[in-house]
Amino acid sequence: MTAENSQTIYLKDYQAPAYLVDHVALEFDLHPTATRVRSTVKFRPNPNSSSSEFFLHGENLTLLSAYINGAAVTPVITEAGLSCTVPDGPFIWQSEVEINPSANTELSGLYMSNGMFCTQCEAEGFRRITYYPDRPDVMAPFDVTIHSDLPYALSNGEPMRDEGQTRRWQDPWPKPAYLFALVAGEFQVVSDHFTTASGKPVDLNIYVRDGDQDKCAFALEALKASMAWDERVYGREYDLSVFNIVAVDDFNMGAMENKGLNIFNSSAVLASPETTVDGNFERIEAIIAHEYFHNWTGNRITCRDWFQLCLKEGLTVFRDQQFSADMRGAEVRRIEDVAALRGRQFREDSGPLAHPVRPESFVEINNFYTATVYEKGAELIRMLKLLVGDAAYKKALDLYFARHDGQACTIEDWLAVFTDVTGQDLSQFKLWYSQAGTPIVTVRDHFADGTYELTLTQVTPPTPGQPNKQPLVIPVALGLLYPDGTEALDTQLLVLTEAEQSFRFSGLHAAPIPSLLRGFSAPVIMQRETRQAEHLVQLTHDPDLFNRFEASRELGKSALLAMLQTEAAPDDAYCGALLQVMINEDLDPAFRAMCCALPGQDEIARALAEQGQTPDPVAIDAAVHQLSEHLARQGLEALQALYHAHQLTGPFSPDAASCGARALSALALRLISHVDGGALAAKQFARADTMTLQLPALGNLNRHGQGTEAVAQFYQQWRHERLVIDKWFSLQVTTCPANKAVAVARDLLKHPDFNLKNPNRFRALIGALAMTPAAFHQADGSAYNLVADQLIALDDINPQLCARMTTVFETWRRYDGARQALMRAALSRLAAKPNLSRDTKEMVTRLLD
Ligand code: 0A1
Numbered sequence: 001m002t003a004e005n006s007q008t009i010y011l012k013d014y015q016a017p018a019y020l021v022d023h024v025a026l027e028f029d030l031h032p033t034a035t036r037v038r039s040t041v042k043f044r045p046n047p048n049s050s051s052s053e054f055f056l057h058g059e060n061l062t063l064l065s066a067y068i069n070g071a072a073v074t075p076v077i078t079e080a081g082l083s084c085t086v087p088d089g090p091f092i093w094q095s096e097v098e099i100n101p102s103a104n105t106e107l108s109g110l111y112m113s114n115g116m117f118c119t120q121c122e123a124e125g126f127r128r129i130t131y132y133p134d135r136p137d138v139m140a141p142f143d144v145t146i147h148s149d150l151p152y153a154l155s156n157g158e159p160m161r162d163e164g165q166t167r168r169w170q171d172p173w174p175k176p177a178y179l180f181a182l183v184a185g186e187f188q189v190v191s192d193h194f195t196t197a198s199g200k201p202v203d204l205n206i207y208v209r210d211g212d213q214d215k216c217a218f219a220l221e222a223l224k225a226s227m228a229w230d231e232r233v234y235g236r237e238y239d240l241s242v243f244n245i246v247a248v249d250d251f252n253m254g255a256m257e258n259k260g261l262n263i264f265n266s267s268a269v270l271a272s273p274e275t276t277v278d279g280n281f282e283r284i285e286a287i288i289a290h291e292y293f294h295n296w297t298g299n300r301i302t303c304r305d306w307f308q309l310c311l312k313e314g315l316t317v318f319r320d321q322q323f324s325a326d327m328r329g330a331e332v333r334r335i336e337d338v339a340a341l342r343g344r345q346f347r348e349d350s351g352p353l354a355h356p357v358r359p360e361s362f363v364e365i366n367n368f369y370t371a372t373v374y375e376k377g378a379e380l381i382r383m384l385k386l387l388v389g390d391a392a393y394k395k396a397l398d399l400y401f402a403r404h405d406g407q408a409c410t411i412e413d414w415l416a417v418f419t420d421v422t423g424q425d426l427s428q429f430k431l432w433y434s435q436a437g438t439p440i441v442t443v444r445d446h447f448a449d450g451t452y453e454l455t456l457t458q459v460t461p462p463t464p465g466q467p468n469k470q471p472l473v474i475p476v477a478l479g480l481l482y483p484d485g486t487e488a489l490d491t492q493l494l495v496l497t498e499a500e501q502s503f504r505f506s507g508l509h510a511a512p513i514p515s516l517l518r519g520f521s522a523p524v525i526m527q528r529e530t531r532q533a534e535h536l537v538q539l540t541h542d543p544d545l546f547n548r549f550e551a552s553r554e555l556g557k558s559a560l561l562a563m564l565q566t567e568a569a570p571d572d573a574y575c576g577a578l579l580q581v582m583i584n585e586d587l588d589p590a591f592r593a594m595c596c597a598l599p600g601q602d603e604i605a606r607a608l609a610e611q612g613q614t615p616d617p618v619a620i621d622a623a624v625h626q627l628s629e630h631l632a633r634q635g636l637e638a639l640q641a642l643y644h645a646h647q648l649t650g651p652f653s654p655d656a657a658s659c660g661a662r663a664l665s666a667l668a669l670r671l672i673s674h675v676d677g678g679a680l681a682a683k684q685f686a687r688a689d690t691m692t693l694q695l696p697a698l699g700n701l702n703r704h705g706q707g708t709e710a711v712a713q714f715y716q717q718w719r720h721e722r723l724v725i726d727k728w729f730s731l732q733v734t735t736c737p738a739n740k741a742v743a744v745a746r747d748l749l750k751h752p753d754f755n756l757k758n759p760n761r762f763r764a765l766i767g768a769l770a771m772t773p774a775a776f777h778q779a780d781g782s783a784y785n786l787v788a789d790q791l792i793a794l795d796d797i798n799p800q801l802c803a804r805m806t807t808v809f810e811t812w813r814r815y816d817g818a819r820q821a822l823m824r825a826a827l828s829r830l831a832a833k834p835n836l837s838r839d840t841k842e843m844v845t846r847l848l849d
């Protein structure tokens with residue numbers, strides 16, 4: 001079995017569609033098990049195509065009738081769609097199909113969630129609703145008529161006059177089928193208004209289940225802020241009179257940007273102080289913004305084909321990162337974004353699933369909604385902006401919107417606007433889109449006679465299918481510090497284009513400390529011999545806060561690696577420096593909390609693997625606990641003072657400053673719990689009136705063996721709040737002793753609230769177990785087996801989610817022979833499942849190749 005088989009689709013094979021669509025009318029008779037869909041589509045031959053073959057995608061549809069220009073036709077039907085002889089010139093296609101939304105557990109196409117009808121059409125779900133050219137380069141205006149006795153029936157665009165049980169929607173903006181949406185059900189609606197910069201009123205509505213009305217205010221505020229931001233920063237106005245958001249409980253991803261009718265996983269929209277933690281508020285704000293920003297980068301300008309996915313996703317992630325930076329502070333957001341990039345994308349890029357930001361082939365496109373396409377895609381845009389400068393970036397974006405509005409575009413179109421605006425040749429930069437893997441930049445330096453010479457060497461390791469790599473354009477923001485912490489050189493931009501380059505700086509009065517890759521100016525791994533003294537200077541003096549954070553990470557990693565490799569004692573200098581940062585009132589509490597948290601366990605494993613060593617996740621867990629306890633004992637009084645000083649009074653607010661204060665006090669509590677065994681956490685748990693206080697208190701209690709009663713009490717308190725119960729599932733497997741996690745998970749699998757069909761619940765339990773390194777990598781392989789068993793059960797129900805979850809095994813090559821064999825065996829068992837889905841098959845094949 002190889003990943004390259006007859007079903008593989010290649011970018012190089014792209015062909016323009018044979019027919020274009022001028023208009024689509026859809027009519028739905030909604031029924032939970034037998035929905036009828038009638039379509040009337042105006043086709044015309046594409047002058048830019050030499051083919052006249054008429055093919056419509058369609059899957060799991062029962063065709064009841066088909067007509068061309070009013071005459072009945074009998075198409076040839078296969079599993080993938082239908083073909084038919086058609087007249088020369090334009091013609092009208094009509095069909096009626098029947099589908100069964102209740103049987104749709106894949107959550108792609110039209111499905112039921114809690115009695116409501118809803119759709120998910122990206123990437124290829126529309127073909128499960130009706131026969132159609134389901135490809136993003138076929139754009140058309142849609143009219144939708146819905147017959148249903150449910151109180152609400154929504155689709156894209158503008159609502160037409162209500163006619164009792166018939167509701168009509170018209171979307172004037174041509175769109176590909178993946179942006180189609182339909183929702184119907186009994187909802188509560190929470191509404192607001194926005195007036196665009198040119199004075200057009202927009203109705204904003206959030207549709208939720210009864211009982212969730214009080215959890216919409218935050219999302220509505222975030223939506224209004226996003227609308228205003230896109231006008232102010234990118235000059236983009238909203239283009240319909242209504243913007244609807246619907247919250248659904250069963251959803252494979254975070255949310256979906258359907259034109260005028262965004263559909264959200266309820267976890268990505270519902271928020272209240274009682275049920276939601278600060279991190280959720282931040283995530284909701286970012287996802288609301290992300291989906292809203294897609295209205296221009298994705299909807300008005302879409303992708304020619306799915307290989308261009310990063311065109312809309314990389315740009316939209318970059319835009320949501322800019323928005324969050326403006327809302328919550330650029331430095332802390334950058335630190336969080338980079339931590340997420342390294343945690344997910346670097347991990348992906350260094351293993352068997354590594355692929356370019358613009359992949360060149362796929363079997364199942366749903367497997368390419370990855371951290372590489374999204375987050376690395378955003379990094380490429382950030383680099384481009386840094387290389388051309390802010391003014392040119394703005395001009396290029398204006399040109400992009402003006403030139404390509406209403407089109408389905410490619411990365412070539414995107415880069416051309418930058419070339420046209422700046423005159424720069426971007427052919428070497430373009431390699432970032434086609435070359436997979438994280439470049440490693442190695443640093444050598446030398447100081448003599450007042451001159452500092454810095455030599456940077458870049459190497460990108462081989463990745464699957466790409467043994468040889470070429471040098472990339474790497475922007476390296478650099479500053480120099482003197483050993484006393486004063487600035488020797490303000491930030492400069494060095495641009496690497498060759499395998500090795502040297503840079504000289506003269507007139508210095510002492511050997512400087514390089515502050516490299518400020519703000520994380522490129523998605524690369526910087527390797528430099530560890531120099532603890534220099535990092536200590538950077539931690540307290542670097543004017544670039546990102547590099548202060550980096551210094552802390554490097555010190556933390558060295559301390560832990562020394563404990564693991566040489567059984568060294570916890571590093572007092574590092575602990576002392578962290579405590580100094582923690583209590584430094586000149587620094588933003590949010591920054592202090594991030595900077596002083598110990599490196600994550602997967603990060604330590606990755607650091608060891610990068611040095612060619614084999615990580616032992618159980619030993620890493622023990623070392624992190626030992627270092628935490630040491631740090632806590634060394635600074636107990638300071639931590640207690642810090643904890644109390646950052647308690648907030650007054651009503652809860654999820655603003656950046658309040659979140660920062662709470663994050664710092666949560667860090668202090670977590671450390672203190674290593675000394676007091678959870679006594680202070682118990683007090684916090686008892687008085688907690690918000691989830692941001694309650695959940696970490698419970699985590700600390702459970703981590704120190706004091707959680708049994710509180711865990712039960714928490715369940716009783718929140719048993720009717722499904723998003724809180726997700727947290728309850730996760731917490732138990734992530735905070736119990738690692739060697740008990742499998743037993744805890746087994747018990748929870750039997751809990752009546754566990755539900756394999758609900759993606760949030762599945763991720764809450766199985767995902768949480770698999771993402772807790774010491775629990776997942778127990779030496780006996782029990783967690784690998786439990787996860788594989790659950791994936792085998794999930795594959796028939798929801799192949800997309802199953803395929804996505806196989807990525808928990810992507811680091812298997814990092815580990816020792818025994819663990820490797822156990823992980824391979826678990827994956828092979830999944831691979832051998834009868835009727836394995838195409839989605840999962842592609843993933844296990846790539847993982848095991
Ligand atoms: N385009 C959405 C994410 C999304 C992608 C695929 C989905 O189903 C397979 C659902 C949502 C976004 O970027 O937000």
Ligand code: ZN
Nearest residue numbers: 290294313316
């Ligand atoms: Zn997106």
